Amino acid sequence: xxxxxxxxxxxxxxxxxxxxxxxxxxxxxxxxxxxxxxxxxxxxxxxxxxxxxxxxxxxxxxxxxxxxxxxxxxxxxxxxxxxxxxxxxxxxxxxxxxxxxxxxxxxxxxxxxxxxxxxxxxxxxxxxxxxxxxxxxxxxxxxxxxxxxxxxxxxxxxxxxxxxxxxxxxxxxxxxxxxxxxxxxxxxxxxxxxxxxxxxxxxxxxxxxxxxxxxxxxxxxxxxxxxxxxxxxxxxxxxxxxxxxxxxxxx
Amino acid sequence: xxxxxxxxxxxxxxxxxxxxxxxxxxxxxxxxxxxxxxxxxxxxxxxxxxxxxxxxxxxxxxxxxxxxxxxxxxxxxxxxxxxxxxxxxxxxxxxxxxxxxxxxxxxxxxxxxxxxxxxxxxxxxxxxxxxxxxxxxxxxxxxxxxxxxxxxxxxxxxxxxxxxxxxxxxxxxxxxxxxxxxxxxxxxxxxxxxxxxxxxxxxxxxxxxxxxxxxxxxxxxxxxxxxxxxxxxxxxxxxxxxxxxxxxxxxxxxxxxxxxxxxxxxxxx
Numbered sequence: 001x002x003x004x005x006x007x008x009x010x011x012x013x014x015x016x017x018x019x020x021x022x023x024x025x026x027x028x029x030x031x032x033x034x035x036x037x038x039x040x041x042x043x044x045x046x047x048x049x050x051x052x053x054x055x056x057x058x059x060x061x062x063x064x065x066x067x068x069x070x071x072x073x074x075x076x077x078x079x080x081x082x083x084x085x086x087x088x089x090x091x092x093x094x095x096x097x098x099x100x101x102x103x104x105x106x107x108x109x110x111x112x113x114x115x116x117x118x119x120x121x122x123x124x125x126x127x128x129x130x131x132x133x134x135x136x137x138x139x140x141x142x143x144x145x146x147x148x149x150x151x152x153x154x155x156x157x158x159x160x161x162x163x164x165x166x167x168x169x170x171x172x173x174x175x176x177x178x179x180x181x182x183x184x185x186x187x188x189x190x191x192x193x194x195x196x197x198x199x200x201x202x203x204x205x206x207x208x209x210x211x212x213x214x215x216x217x218x219x220x221x222x223x224x225x226x227x228x229x230x231x232x233x234x235x236x237x238x239x240x241x242x243x244x245x246x247x248x249x250x251x
Numbered sequence: 252x253x254x255x256x257x258x259x260x261x262x263x264x265x266x267x268x269x270x271x272x273x274x275x276x277x278x279x280x281x282x283x284x285x286x287x288x289x290x291x292x293x294x295x296x297x298x299x300x301x302x303x304x305x306x307x308x309x310x311x312x313x314x315x316x317x318x319x320x321x322x323x324x325x326x327x328x329x330x331x332x333x334x335x336x337x338x339x340x341x342x343x344x345x346x347x348x349x350x351x352x353x354x355x356x357x358x359x360x361x362x363x364x365x366x367x368x369x370x371x372x373x374x375x376x377x378x379x380x381x382x383x384x385x386x387x388x389x390x391x392x393x394x395x396x397x398x399x400x401x402x403x404x405x406x407x408x409x410x411x412x413x414x415x416x417x418x419x420x421x422x423x424x425x426x427x428x429x430x431x432x433x434x435x436x437x438x439x440x441x442x443x444x445x446x447x448x449x450x451x452x453x454x455x456x457x458x459x460x461x462x463x464x465x466x467x468x469x470x471x472x473x474x475x476x477x478x479x480x481x482x483x484x485x486x487x488x489x490x491x492x493x494x495x496x497x498x499x500x501x502x503x504x505x506x507x508x509x510x511x512x513x514x515x516x517x518x519x520x
Contacts, residue, residue: 050465053469054469055465055468055469076471079468079469079470079471080471082469083469084466084469086462086465086466088462090418090421091459091462091463091465091466092466094414094463094466094467095390095414096266096270096388096390097270100390104470104472105470105471108470108471108472108473109471134270136266136267136270138417138421152470153470156470156471
Protein backbone atom coordinates (compact mmCIF):
# COMPACT_ATOMS: atom_id res chain seq x y z
CA UNK A 1 0.00 0.00 0.00
CA UNK A 2 1.02 3.58 -0.45
CA UNK A 3 -0.39 6.64 1.26
CA UNK A 4 0.36 8.51 -1.95
CA UNK A 5 -2.43 6.75 -3.83
CA UNK A 6 -5.50 8.82 -4.71
CA UNK A 7 -8.64 7.24 -6.09
CA UNK A 8 -12.18 8.39 -6.81
CA UNK A 9 -14.98 5.87 -7.23
CA UNK A 10 -18.32 6.99 -8.64
CA UNK A 11 -18.18 10.43 -7.01
CA UNK A 12 -21.33 12.49 -7.09
CA UNK A 13 -21.83 15.89 -5.54
CA UNK A 14 -24.62 18.42 -5.71
CA UNK A 15 -24.44 21.84 -4.04
CA UNK A 16 -27.06 22.73 -1.41
CA UNK A 17 -28.80 25.03 -3.94
CA UNK A 18 -29.28 22.03 -6.24
CA UNK A 19 -26.50 22.82 -8.74
CA UNK A 20 -24.95 19.52 -9.80
CA UNK A 21 -21.14 19.66 -9.61
CA UNK A 22 -20.02 16.06 -10.11
CA UNK A 23 -22.08 13.33 -11.75
CA UNK A 24 -20.12 10.09 -11.29
CA UNK A 25 -16.35 10.62 -11.43
CA UNK A 26 -13.88 7.73 -11.17
CA UNK A 27 -10.09 7.56 -11.56
CA UNK A 28 -7.05 6.14 -9.85
CA UNK A 29 -3.77 8.04 -9.39
CA UNK A 30 -0.74 6.07 -8.22
CA UNK A 31 2.35 7.09 -6.27
CA UNK A 32 4.48 9.73 -7.96
CA UNK A 33 2.06 10.53 -10.77
CA UNK A 34 1.46 14.13 -11.84
CA UNK A 35 -2.06 14.64 -13.07
CA UNK A 36 -3.60 17.74 -14.58
CA UNK A 37 -7.31 18.23 -14.06
CA UNK A 38 -8.59 20.38 -16.90
CA UNK A 39 -12.01 21.53 -18.04
CA UNK A 40 -14.07 24.64 -18.65
CA UNK A 41 -15.17 26.83 -15.72
CA UNK A 42 -17.92 25.05 -13.86
CA UNK A 43 -16.79 21.59 -15.02
CA UNK A 44 -16.38 20.52 -11.38
CA UNK A 45 -12.60 20.85 -10.93
CA UNK A 46 -12.61 22.84 -7.70
CA UNK A 47 -15.33 20.67 -6.16
CA UNK A 48 -13.34 17.55 -7.02
CA UNK A 49 -10.23 18.99 -5.33
CA UNK A 50 -12.20 19.83 -2.18
CA UNK A 51 -13.50 16.26 -2.14
CA UNK A 52 -9.98 14.84 -2.56
CA UNK A 53 -8.74 16.89 0.37
CA UNK A 54 -11.69 15.98 2.59
CA UNK A 55 -12.96 19.58 2.68
CA UNK A 56 -16.23 18.26 1.28
CA UNK A 57 -17.59 14.74 1.75
CA UNK A 58 -19.07 12.89 -1.25
CA UNK A 59 -22.84 12.40 -1.34
CA UNK A 60 -22.37 9.23 -3.40
CA UNK A 61 -19.29 7.18 -4.20
CA UNK A 62 -16.04 7.52 -2.29
CA UNK A 63 -12.53 8.96 -2.28
CA UNK A 64 -9.57 6.81 -1.27
CA UNK A 65 -6.35 8.33 0.03
CA UNK A 66 -3.89 5.49 0.48
CA UNK A 67 -6.15 2.66 1.55
CA UNK A 68 -8.45 4.83 3.63
CA UNK A 69 -11.79 6.02 2.34
CA UNK A 70 -12.23 9.70 3.23
CA UNK A 71 -14.77 9.76 6.08
CA UNK A 72 -15.13 12.01 9.12
CA UNK A 73 -13.09 9.54 11.19
CA UNK A 74 -10.17 9.39 8.74
CA UNK A 75 -10.06 13.17 8.14
CA UNK A 76 -7.06 13.89 10.40
CA UNK A 77 -4.99 11.26 8.53
CA UNK A 78 -6.24 12.55 5.16
CA UNK A 79 -5.29 16.14 6.04
CA UNK A 80 -1.85 14.94 7.06
CA UNK A 81 -1.19 13.33 3.70
CA UNK A 82 -3.02 15.65 1.30
CA UNK A 83 -1.74 19.21 0.95
CA UNK A 84 -4.35 21.48 -0.64
CA UNK A 85 -3.21 24.81 -2.10
CA UNK A 86 -6.18 27.13 -2.63
CA UNK A 87 -6.83 29.18 -5.74
CA UNK A 88 -6.71 32.46 -3.83
CA UNK A 89 -3.60 32.62 -1.60
CA UNK A 90 -5.39 35.20 0.54
CA UNK A 91 -7.74 32.45 1.70
CA UNK A 92 -4.79 30.40 2.78
CA UNK A 93 -2.49 32.94 4.41
CA UNK A 94 -3.87 33.79 7.79
CA UNK A 95 -1.11 34.55 10.27
CA UNK A 96 0.70 37.83 11.02
CA UNK A 97 3.91 36.71 9.30
CA UNK A 98 4.78 34.27 6.54
CA UNK A 99 6.92 32.23 8.94
CA UNK A 100 3.99 31.87 11.37
CA UNK A 101 1.78 30.78 8.50
CA UNK A 102 4.26 28.15 7.33
CA UNK A 103 4.57 26.94 10.94
CA UNK A 104 0.77 26.75 11.39
CA UNK A 105 0.31 23.28 9.83
CA UNK A 106 3.26 21.56 11.54
CA UNK A 107 2.26 23.06 14.91
CA UNK A 108 -1.26 21.69 14.43
CA UNK A 109 0.28 18.29 13.73
CA UNK A 110 2.04 18.52 17.08
CA UNK A 111 5.56 18.74 15.65
CA UNK A 112 8.02 19.84 18.37
CA UNK A 113 9.01 23.51 18.22
CA UNK A 114 12.66 23.00 17.11
CA UNK A 115 11.52 20.72 14.29
CA UNK A 116 8.88 23.31 13.30
CA UNK A 117 11.61 25.91 12.80
CA UNK A 118 13.54 23.49 10.63
CA UNK A 119 10.45 22.67 8.56
CA UNK A 120 9.71 26.36 8.07
CA UNK A 121 13.25 26.95 6.79
CA UNK A 122 13.14 23.96 4.43
CA UNK A 123 9.69 24.79 3.06
CA UNK A 124 10.58 28.44 2.44
CA UNK A 125 13.84 27.41 0.79
CA UNK A 126 11.97 25.02 -1.53
CA UNK A 127 9.90 27.88 -2.92
CA UNK A 128 12.73 30.43 -2.78
CA UNK A 129 10.95 32.57 -0.20
CA UNK A 130 13.44 32.67 2.69
CA UNK A 131 13.51 36.46 2.50
CA UNK A 132 9.73 36.66 3.05
CA UNK A 133 9.75 34.87 6.43
CA UNK A 134 9.13 37.95 8.56
CA UNK A 135 6.83 39.81 6.16
CA UNK A 136 3.06 40.07 6.75
CA UNK A 137 1.40 37.91 4.04
CA UNK A 138 -1.19 40.47 2.94
CA UNK A 139 1.58 42.84 1.86
CA UNK A 140 3.22 40.46 -0.61
CA UNK A 141 2.92 40.53 -4.39
CA UNK A 142 0.73 37.91 -6.10
CA UNK A 143 3.75 35.77 -6.99
CA UNK A 144 5.19 35.99 -3.48
CA UNK A 145 1.82 35.13 -1.96
CA UNK A 146 1.55 32.09 -4.19
CA UNK A 147 4.98 30.84 -3.16
CA UNK A 148 4.22 31.50 0.51
CA UNK A 149 0.93 29.61 0.21
CA UNK A 150 2.78 26.67 -1.35
CA UNK A 151 5.29 26.72 1.51
CA UNK A 152 2.48 26.59 4.11
CA UNK A 153 1.47 23.25 2.62
CA UNK A 154 4.95 21.88 1.87
CA UNK A 155 5.91 22.35 5.53
CA UNK A 156 3.36 19.67 6.42
CA UNK A 157 5.32 17.27 4.25
CA UNK A 158 2.28 15.97 2.34
CA UNK A 159 2.43 12.81 0.26
CA UNK A 160 -0.05 14.26 -2.20
CA UNK A 161 -0.03 17.86 -3.38
CA UNK A 162 -3.34 19.21 -4.67
CA UNK A 163 -3.36 22.63 -6.34
CA UNK A 164 -6.27 24.74 -7.56
CA UNK A 165 -5.37 27.06 -10.48
CA UNK A 166 -1.82 27.61 -9.25
CA UNK A 167 -0.80 29.93 -12.09
CA UNK A 168 -3.78 32.33 -11.97
CA UNK A 169 -2.71 35.91 -11.34
CA UNK A 170 1.01 35.25 -11.86
CA UNK A 171 3.29 37.19 -14.20
CA UNK A 172 5.40 35.16 -16.67
CA UNK A 173 8.41 34.99 -14.36
CA UNK A 174 6.29 33.99 -11.38
CA UNK A 175 4.67 31.33 -13.50
CA UNK A 176 8.07 30.04 -14.63
CA UNK A 177 9.22 29.80 -10.99
CA UNK A 178 6.03 27.96 -10.10
CA UNK A 179 6.59 25.41 -12.87
CA UNK A 180 10.13 24.80 -11.57
CA UNK A 181 8.81 24.30 -8.01
CA UNK A 182 6.09 21.92 -9.18
CA UNK A 183 8.50 19.89 -11.28
CA UNK A 184 10.82 19.55 -8.27
CA UNK A 185 8.03 18.08 -6.13
CA UNK A 186 8.36 14.35 -6.78
CA UNK A 187 5.40 13.02 -4.80
CA UNK A 188 1.91 12.63 -6.22
CA UNK A 189 0.47 15.87 -7.67
CA UNK A 190 -3.01 16.81 -8.81
CA UNK A 191 -3.21 20.22 -10.53
CA UNK A 192 -6.54 21.75 -11.55
CA UNK A 193 -5.85 24.39 -14.17
CA UNK A 194 -6.93 26.32 -17.23
CA UNK A 195 -3.29 26.84 -18.08
CA UNK A 196 -2.75 23.98 -20.53
CA UNK A 197 0.89 24.98 -21.10
CA UNK A 198 1.50 24.50 -17.41
CA UNK A 199 -0.30 21.15 -17.56
CA UNK A 200 1.86 20.12 -20.50
CA UNK A 201 5.08 21.02 -18.68
CA UNK A 202 4.32 19.64 -15.22
CA UNK A 203 1.92 16.72 -15.70
CA UNK A 204 2.41 13.55 -17.71
CA UNK A 205 -1.24 12.61 -17.38
CA UNK A 206 -4.40 14.65 -17.85
CA UNK A 207 -7.99 14.10 -16.83
CA UNK A 208 -10.50 16.17 -18.82
CA UNK A 209 -13.65 17.00 -16.87
CA UNK A 210 -16.79 18.07 -18.65
CA UNK A 211 -20.15 18.75 -17.00
CA UNK A 212 -19.17 16.85 -13.89
CA UNK A 213 -17.94 13.69 -15.60
CA UNK A 214 -14.57 12.40 -16.80
CA UNK A 215 -14.59 13.08 -20.55
CA UNK A 216 -11.06 11.77 -21.20
CA UNK A 217 -8.12 10.41 -19.20
CA UNK A 218 -4.71 9.84 -20.79
CA UNK A 219 -1.23 11.16 -21.59
CA UNK A 220 -1.21 14.98 -21.58
CA UNK A 221 0.75 15.34 -24.84
CA UNK A 222 -1.80 13.16 -26.64
CA UNK A 223 -4.97 14.76 -25.25
CA UNK A 224 -3.71 18.28 -25.92
CA UNK A 225 -3.52 17.50 -29.65
CA UNK A 226 -7.12 16.23 -29.80
CA UNK A 227 -8.83 19.40 -31.05
CA UNK A 228 -12.31 17.87 -31.09
CA UNK A 229 -11.98 16.82 -27.44
CA UNK A 230 -10.54 20.20 -26.36
CA UNK A 231 -13.29 22.07 -28.21
CA UNK A 232 -15.96 19.95 -26.56
CA UNK A 233 -14.46 20.56 -23.10
CA UNK A 234 -14.35 24.34 -23.69
CA UNK A 235 -10.55 24.40 -24.02
CA UNK A 236 -8.10 25.08 -26.82
CA UNK A 237 -4.82 23.58 -27.96
CA UNK A 238 -1.81 25.07 -26.13
CA UNK A 239 0.23 27.50 -28.23
CA UNK A 240 3.34 25.34 -28.07
CA UNK A 241 1.45 22.57 -29.88
CA UNK A 242 0.11 24.80 -32.66
CA UNK A 243 1.71 25.44 -36.01
CA UNK A 244 3.89 28.52 -35.97
CA UNK A 245 1.73 31.32 -37.46
CA UNK A 246 4.81 32.86 -39.12
CA UNK A 247 6.56 29.88 -40.71
CA UNK A 248 3.90 27.16 -40.51
CA UNK A 249 6.22 24.71 -38.75
CA UNK A 250 5.65 22.69 -35.60
CA UNK A 251 2.65 20.88 -34.10
CA UNK B 252 -7.28 55.31 -1.49
CA UNK B 253 -10.88 54.84 -0.40
CA UNK B 254 -12.03 55.69 3.10
CA UNK B 255 -12.30 52.03 4.06
CA UNK B 256 -8.82 51.53 2.65
CA UNK B 257 -7.44 54.38 4.74
CA UNK B 258 -8.98 53.04 7.93
CA UNK B 259 -7.59 49.63 7.10
CA UNK B 260 -4.11 50.96 6.42
CA UNK B 261 -4.22 52.83 9.74
CA UNK B 262 -5.07 49.68 11.64
CA UNK B 263 -2.35 47.88 9.82
CA UNK B 264 0.19 50.58 10.62
CA UNK B 265 -0.48 50.18 14.33
CA UNK B 266 -0.06 46.40 14.11
CA UNK B 267 3.09 46.75 12.04
CA UNK B 268 4.75 48.73 14.84
CA UNK B 269 4.60 45.58 16.94
CA UNK B 270 7.22 43.96 14.75
CA UNK B 271 9.52 47.00 14.85
CA UNK B 272 12.56 47.19 17.11
CA UNK B 273 11.97 48.88 20.42
CA UNK B 274 12.54 48.17 24.08
CA UNK B 275 8.76 47.84 24.69
CA UNK B 276 8.41 45.40 21.78
CA UNK B 277 11.17 43.21 23.23
CA UNK B 278 9.31 42.71 26.53
CA UNK B 279 7.33 39.51 26.96
CA UNK B 280 3.68 40.00 25.95
CA UNK B 281 2.39 38.49 29.19
CA UNK B 282 4.12 41.17 31.28
CA UNK B 283 2.67 43.97 29.12
CA UNK B 284 -0.85 42.52 29.05
CA UNK B 285 -0.81 41.85 32.80
CA UNK B 286 0.35 45.35 33.69
CA UNK B 287 -2.16 46.94 31.29
CA UNK B 288 -4.98 44.97 32.93
CA UNK B 289 -3.86 46.10 36.40
CA UNK B 290 -3.59 49.66 35.12
CA UNK B 291 -7.19 49.51 33.87
CA UNK B 292 -8.43 48.13 37.20
CA UNK B 293 -6.53 50.81 39.12
CA UNK B 294 -7.89 53.64 36.94
CA UNK B 295 -11.44 52.29 37.16
CA UNK B 296 -11.31 51.92 40.93
CA UNK B 297 -11.38 55.67 41.71
CA UNK B 298 -14.64 57.28 42.88
CA UNK B 299 -16.84 58.93 40.23
CA UNK B 300 -15.59 62.52 40.44
CA UNK B 301 -11.87 61.84 40.84
CA UNK B 302 -9.74 63.99 38.53
CA UNK B 303 -6.43 65.07 39.99
CA UNK B 304 -5.49 61.67 41.56
CA UNK B 305 -5.86 60.17 38.04
CA UNK B 306 -3.28 62.46 36.46
CA UNK B 307 -0.11 60.53 37.49
CA UNK B 308 -1.44 57.46 35.64
CA UNK B 309 -0.59 59.20 32.36
CA UNK B 310 2.94 57.97 33.04
CA UNK B 311 2.17 54.37 32.02
CA UNK B 312 0.72 54.80 28.49
CA UNK B 313 3.23 57.61 27.85
CA UNK B 314 6.19 55.46 28.91
CA UNK B 315 4.96 52.37 27.01
CA UNK B 316 4.36 54.36 23.83
CA UNK B 317 7.70 56.14 24.12
CA UNK B 318 9.61 52.90 24.72
CA UNK B 319 7.83 51.40 21.70
CA UNK B 320 8.49 54.52 19.59
CA UNK B 321 4.77 54.92 18.93
CA UNK B 322 4.18 58.54 17.84
CA UNK B 323 1.83 60.50 20.09
CA UNK B 324 -0.10 61.65 17.00
CA UNK B 325 -1.06 58.08 16.02
CA UNK B 326 -2.49 57.39 19.47
CA UNK B 327 -4.26 60.77 19.67
CA UNK B 328 -5.91 60.32 16.27
CA UNK B 329 -7.45 57.04 17.30
CA UNK B 330 -8.62 58.48 20.61
CA UNK B 331 -10.42 61.24 18.69
CA UNK B 332 -12.22 58.60 16.59
CA UNK B 333 -13.77 57.04 19.69
CA UNK B 334 -14.39 60.36 21.46
CA UNK B 335 -18.01 60.90 20.24
CA UNK B 336 -19.10 57.65 21.88
CA UNK B 337 -17.51 58.60 25.18
CA UNK B 338 -19.05 62.08 25.04
CA UNK B 339 -22.44 60.44 24.66
CA UNK B 340 -21.84 58.59 27.93
CA UNK B 341 -20.27 61.48 29.83
CA UNK B 342 -22.39 64.47 28.71
CA UNK B 343 -25.49 63.81 30.86
CA UNK B 344 -23.45 63.98 34.09
CA UNK B 345 -23.22 67.82 34.40
CA UNK B 346 -26.99 68.10 33.85
CA UNK B 347 -27.97 65.35 36.26
CA UNK B 348 -25.64 66.16 39.16
CA UNK B 349 -25.62 69.86 40.03
CA UNK B 350 -24.20 69.57 43.56
CA UNK B 351 -21.68 72.39 43.99
CA UNK B 352 -18.12 71.29 44.71
CA UNK B 353 -16.69 72.67 47.98
CA UNK B 354 -13.72 74.96 47.37
CA UNK B 355 -14.20 75.01 43.58
CA UNK B 356 -14.91 77.94 41.28
CA UNK B 357 -18.61 78.87 41.03
CA UNK B 358 -20.42 76.80 38.39
CA UNK B 359 -18.12 73.82 38.77
CA UNK B 360 -20.42 71.07 40.01
CA UNK B 361 -19.85 67.44 40.94
CA UNK B 362 -21.41 66.59 37.57
CA UNK B 363 -18.68 68.44 35.71
CA UNK B 364 -16.05 66.65 37.80
CA UNK B 365 -17.62 63.33 36.78
CA UNK B 366 -17.64 64.46 33.14
CA UNK B 367 -13.93 65.31 33.18
CA UNK B 368 -13.15 62.16 35.14
CA UNK B 369 -14.91 59.92 32.56
CA UNK B 370 -13.05 61.58 29.66
CA UNK B 371 -9.75 61.28 31.49
CA UNK B 372 -10.29 57.60 32.28
CA UNK B 373 -11.21 56.94 28.68
CA UNK B 374 -8.07 58.71 27.44
CA UNK B 375 -5.90 56.81 29.92
CA UNK B 376 -7.24 53.30 29.36
CA UNK B 377 -7.71 53.62 25.60
CA UNK B 378 -4.23 55.03 25.06
CA UNK B 379 -2.77 52.25 27.23
CA UNK B 380 -4.63 49.66 25.11
CA UNK B 381 -3.44 51.30 21.87
CA UNK B 382 0.16 51.41 23.13
CA UNK B 383 -0.18 47.75 24.11
CA UNK B 384 -1.41 46.72 20.64
CA UNK B 385 1.23 48.87 18.94
CA UNK B 386 4.03 47.26 20.94
CA UNK B 387 2.67 43.69 21.08
CA UNK B 388 0.30 43.16 18.13
CA UNK B 389 -3.22 41.73 18.50
CA UNK B 390 -1.94 38.20 17.98
CA UNK B 391 0.68 38.73 20.68
CA UNK B 392 -2.00 40.07 23.02
CA UNK B 393 -4.19 37.04 22.29
CA UNK B 394 -1.32 34.62 22.92
CA UNK B 395 -0.52 36.37 26.21
CA UNK B 396 -4.18 36.18 27.28
CA UNK B 397 -4.07 32.43 26.59
CA UNK B 398 -0.87 32.05 28.60
CA UNK B 399 -2.43 34.02 31.47
CA UNK B 400 -5.27 31.50 31.69
CA UNK B 401 -8.02 33.05 29.53
CA UNK B 402 -10.04 30.13 28.02
CA UNK B 403 -8.84 28.98 24.57
CA UNK B 404 -12.15 29.63 22.74
CA UNK B 405 -11.99 33.31 23.76
CA UNK B 406 -8.37 33.57 22.65
CA UNK B 407 -9.24 31.95 19.30
CA UNK B 408 -12.01 34.54 18.90
CA UNK B 409 -9.52 37.38 19.34
CA UNK B 410 -7.14 35.86 16.78
CA UNK B 411 -9.91 35.25 14.26
CA UNK B 412 -11.30 38.74 14.85
CA UNK B 413 -7.96 40.38 14.21
CA UNK B 414 -7.53 38.53 10.95
CA UNK B 415 -11.15 38.88 9.87
CA UNK B 416 -10.96 42.65 10.27
CA UNK B 417 -8.40 42.90 7.50
CA UNK B 418 -10.25 40.35 5.35
CA UNK B 419 -13.54 42.20 5.77
CA UNK B 420 -11.84 45.54 5.20
CA UNK B 421 -10.20 44.39 1.98
CA UNK B 422 -13.53 43.07 0.70
CA UNK B 423 -15.27 46.35 1.56
CA UNK B 424 -12.49 48.35 -0.07
CA UNK B 425 -12.84 46.45 -3.37
CA UNK B 426 -16.63 46.86 -3.35
CA UNK B 427 -16.37 50.54 -2.50
CA UNK B 428 -13.92 51.15 -5.33
CA UNK B 429 -16.09 49.29 -7.84
CA UNK B 430 -19.12 51.30 -6.76
CA UNK B 431 -17.33 54.66 -6.85
CA UNK B 432 -16.01 53.98 -10.34
CA UNK B 433 -19.52 53.37 -11.62
CA UNK B 434 -21.37 56.11 -9.77
CA UNK B 435 -20.46 58.63 -12.51
CA UNK B 436 -19.60 61.63 -10.41
CA UNK B 437 -22.31 61.16 -7.85
CA UNK B 438 -21.01 59.84 -4.61
CA UNK B 439 -23.21 56.77 -4.74
CA UNK B 440 -23.37 56.71 -0.99
CA UNK B 441 -27.10 57.28 -0.63
CA UNK B 442 -28.69 55.62 2.32
CA UNK B 443 -30.96 53.41 0.22
CA UNK B 444 -27.91 51.83 -1.42
CA UNK B 445 -26.13 51.30 1.87
CA UNK B 446 -28.48 48.43 2.70
CA UNK B 447 -27.67 46.41 -0.37
CA UNK B 448 -23.98 47.31 -0.05
CA UNK B 449 -23.86 45.94 3.50
CA UNK B 450 -25.93 42.89 2.54
CA UNK B 451 -23.58 42.02 -0.29
CA UNK B 452 -20.60 42.62 1.97
CA UNK B 453 -22.05 40.23 4.54
CA UNK B 454 -22.66 37.49 1.95
CA UNK B 455 -19.24 37.93 0.40
CA UNK B 456 -17.42 37.86 3.71
CA UNK B 457 -19.46 34.83 4.68
CA UNK B 458 -18.27 32.94 1.60
CA UNK B 459 -14.76 34.18 2.20
CA UNK B 460 -14.88 33.01 5.81
CA UNK B 461 -15.99 29.57 4.62
CA UNK B 462 -13.02 29.33 2.28
CA UNK B 463 -10.62 30.46 4.99
CA UNK B 464 -12.11 27.95 7.39
CA UNK B 465 -11.61 25.19 4.83
CA UNK B 466 -8.01 26.26 4.33
CA UNK B 467 -7.47 26.18 8.09
CA UNK B 468 -9.03 22.72 8.37
CA UNK B 469 -6.89 21.48 5.48
CA UNK B 470 -3.84 22.36 7.56
CA UNK B 471 -5.00 20.43 10.61
CA UNK B 472 -6.83 23.24 12.46
CA UNK B 473 -8.80 21.72 15.35
CA UNK B 474 -10.55 24.76 16.76
CA UNK B 475 -7.76 26.47 18.65
CA UNK B 476 -4.58 28.06 17.44
CA UNK B 477 -1.41 26.25 18.40
CA UNK B 478 0.38 28.11 21.18
CA UNK B 479 3.30 30.01 19.66
CA UNK B 480 6.79 29.73 21.09
CA UNK B 481 6.63 30.68 24.75
CA UNK B 482 8.47 33.94 25.42
CA UNK B 483 10.94 34.46 28.21
CA UNK B 484 9.95 36.07 31.48
CA UNK B 485 13.32 37.40 32.62
CA UNK B 486 14.70 40.11 34.88
CA UNK B 487 13.51 42.91 32.61
CA UNK B 488 9.95 41.61 32.76
CA UNK B 489 10.10 41.26 36.56
CA UNK B 490 11.35 44.83 36.87
CA UNK B 491 8.63 46.07 34.49
CA UNK B 492 5.81 44.31 36.36
CA UNK B 493 7.00 45.12 39.89
CA UNK B 494 7.92 48.71 39.03
CA UNK B 495 4.59 49.57 37.51
CA UNK B 496 2.54 47.68 40.12
CA UNK B 497 4.36 49.63 42.81
CA UNK B 498 3.66 52.88 40.97
CA UNK B 499 -0.06 52.05 40.55
CA UNK B 500 -0.41 51.24 44.26
CA UNK B 501 1.29 54.53 45.13
CA UNK B 502 -0.87 56.53 42.69
CA UNK B 503 -4.01 54.81 44.02
CA UNK B 504 -3.36 55.19 47.74
CA UNK B 505 -1.68 58.59 47.83
CA UNK B 506 -3.02 61.63 45.97
CA UNK B 507 0.32 62.39 44.35
CA UNK B 508 -0.60 65.73 42.70
CA UNK B 509 -1.93 67.28 45.94
CA UNK B 510 1.04 65.86 47.86
CA UNK B 511 3.35 67.52 45.36
CA UNK B 512 1.33 70.70 45.59
CA UNK B 513 1.53 70.76 49.37
CA UNK B 514 5.25 70.05 49.24
CA UNK B 515 5.71 72.93 46.84
CA UNK B 516 3.55 75.36 48.83
CA UNK B 517 5.15 74.18 52.10
CA UNK B 518 8.60 74.70 50.61
CA UNK B 519 7.72 78.21 49.51
CA UNK B 520 6.07 79.10 52.78
